[in-house]
Amino acid sequence: MEGSQQRTSTGYHVAVAVLLVLILTAVTLIVSMAVRPAQQSAIAEVSTDQQPTRCHPAVPGSVCFDNVIHNAGAAAANFLCNVSSTAAGQAAFTAGTSSSTMVYLQAGNVVTVQSVVTPAGGATGVGPPLVTCADIRS
Numbered sequence: 229m230e231g232s233q234q235r236t237s238t239g240y241h242v243a244v245a246v247l248l249v250l251i252l253t254a255v256t257l258i259v260s261m262a263v264r265p266a267q268q269s270a271i272a273e274v275s276t277d278q279q280p281t282r283c284h285p286a287v288p289g290s291v292c293f294d295n296v297i298h299n300a301g302a303a304a305a306n307f308l309c310n311v312s313s314t315a316a317g318q319a320a321f322t323a324g325t326s327s328s329t330m331v332y333l334q335a336g337n338v339v340t341v342q343s344v345v346t347p348a349g350g351a352t353g354v355g356p357p358l359v360t361c362a363d364i365r366s
Contacts, residue, residue: 270305272361299333309361
């Protein structure tokens, strides 16, 4: 029996083929996880008009400013926008109003949010408020 060759079975070939497919699948999954696209970000750009505007609706004794919020990012997002007075004009917010607001914007969209500012005490020269917006990830 020196010259006889041992013949491989069909089961052996099937097992090798399955093993190769599993290895190829594992390599493909690892590569796809390594090069997956990064999560798109949302960026809020806020600009506030330096000139008072007409209040909608009219608020006696108050000054209003338009704040333009633009989502300059690549993804839609909920932005929490905080409004605070600046050193240019000491101010307080009208009772019952909020100093922050939630804004939902698709990528590239713009919204105008009006801030109502009431002069505090005998303050004169009320200036525009400071508005900052941050992306809230749910």
